[in-house]
Amino acid sequence: MMTVDLRSDTVTKPTPGMLEAMWSAKVGDDVYGEDETVNELEAKAAAMFGMEAGLFCPSGTMTNQIAIKCFTQPLDELIADQTAHVYRYEGGGIAFNSAVSTRLLNGERGILTAEMIEPEINARGNIHYPNTSLVVLENTVNKGGGKCYTLEQIAPIAELCQRHSLKLHLDGARVFNALVRTGDKTVDYGKYFDGISVCLSKGLGTPVGSVLLADKETITYARRIRKVLGGGWRQAGFLAAAGIYALDHHVERLNIDHQHAQIMADELSKCSWVTDIVPVETNLVLFDTEGPADAIVAKLAEKGIKAGCTDAKRIRFVTHLDVRPEQVEYVVGVLKSL
Numbered sequence: 001m002m003t004v005d006l007r008s009d010t011v012t013k014p015t016p017g018m019l020e021a022m023w024s025a026k027v028g029d030d031v032y033g034e035d036e037t038v039n040e041l042e043a044k045a046a047a048m049f050g051m052e053a054g055l056f057c058p059s060g061t062m063t064n065q066i067a068i069k070c071f072t073q074p075l076d077e078l079i080a081d082q083t084a085h086v087y088r089y090e091g092g093g094i095a096f097n098s099a100v101s102t103r104l105l106n107g108e109r110g111i112l113t114a115e116m117i118e119p120e121i122n123a124r125g126n127i128h129y130p131n132t133s134l135v136v137l138e139n140t141v142n143k144g145g146g147k148c149y150t151l152e153q154i155a156p157i158a159e160l161c162q163r164h165s166l167k168l169h170l171d172g173a174r175v176f177n178a179l180v181r182t183g184d185k186t187v188d189y190g191k192y193f194d195g196i197s198v199c200l201s202k203g204l205g206t207p208v209g210s211v212l213l214a215d216k217e218t219i220t221y222a223r224r225i226r227k228v229l230g231g232g233w234r235q236a237g238f239l240a241a242a243g244i245y246a247l248d249h250h251v252e253r254l255n256i257d258h259q260h261a262q263i264m265a266d267e268l269s270k271c272s273w274v275t276d277i278v279p280v281e282t283n284l285v286l287f288d289t290e291g292p293a294d295a296i297v298a299k300l301a302e303k304g305i306k307a308g309c310t311d312a313k314r315i316r317f318v319t320h321l322d323v324r325p326e327q328v329e330y331v332v333g334v335l336k337s338l
């Protein structure tokens with residue numbers, strides 16, 4: 001029986017080319033700043049996004065949490081959509097690491113606008129209010145089924161943040177999926193954001209890693225925070241080499257994952273037991289089931305297809321580097337037979 005893992009784009013294994021790049025990486029002690037492959041990855045990612053500097057970290061959670069620490073003071077407040085990963089899935093880290101409160105908004109599939117944000121910015125100088133200091137956007141929106149912001153939508157939010165002296169951070173765990181879909185230029189992102197977190201271990205297929213991008217001063221402080229969190233690593237160049245390889249070889253191909261997601265959504269739209277499908281934009285397919293979602297997930301598992309429930313009646317399929325065309329065909333066949 002064929003097996004297909006659609007639970008997440010984090011389940012990929014390194015390709016032979018990536019393993020070769022890792023194997024031959026030149027490494028050194030990164031805490032001393034001496035790992036040339038880490039330095040190369042940080043510089044490369046920063047240049048790609050039009051930012052000054054980068055910091056390679058073990059996870060997207062760490063790059064997001066360090067960014068929040070850098071851009072806030074205790075007793076501040078940040079604004080994010082109610083579905084935001086930084087709020088829902090980072091273990092309460094905003095409060096724990098930064099002593100900051102969170103103002104949650106109801107975006108359209110997680111997409112915020114300047115009009116939604118502006119009335120939620122607290123007036124300065126009133127001791128009753130936490131000091132609003134940061135806005136966090138997510139692109140693509142995970143809980144929003146991979147929905148994308150375009151730079152045209154981001155520009156007015158960045159302008160608002162500047163006007164109110166707020167920092168703007170991007171949780172770009174899947175920012176390359178958004179870039180491939182929208183056709184926006186990577187280098188233009190730096191004009192709008194103070195911080196960008198870019199995951200290498202999701203759509204790009206590395207075993208581990210995320211890069212935080214910002215200006216030099218912020219990254220100097222971020223490096224200190226990473227150390228405090230125990231994230232000062234040594235010969236991390238073996239992992240950075242996978243990141244460089246992924247940036248060179250795994251970005252354009254994300255289109256294939258998007259096509260695969262659309263093929264699955266098209267088949268789901270013909271299934272009588274599916275009541276709704278969130279329109280597909282990138283590599284995430286969210287759909288609602290008539291009966292309990294876990295019963296469908298169990299049936300899929302019997303056929304070798306792994307998927308996850310995100311709600312009592314909602315299932316998520318995620319396409320990625322390790323889902324090949326023949327596996328997509330197999331999934332379509334199984335959906336027809338259910």
Ligand SMILES: Cc1ncc(COP(=O)(O)O)c(C=O)c1O
Pocket residue numbers: 058059060061062064085086138140141142171173174199201210
């Ligand atoms: C939108 C988003 N941000 C951040 C993260 C955190 O990444 P990590 O699992 O590397 O901590 C994830 C993980 O799935 C995510 O989906």
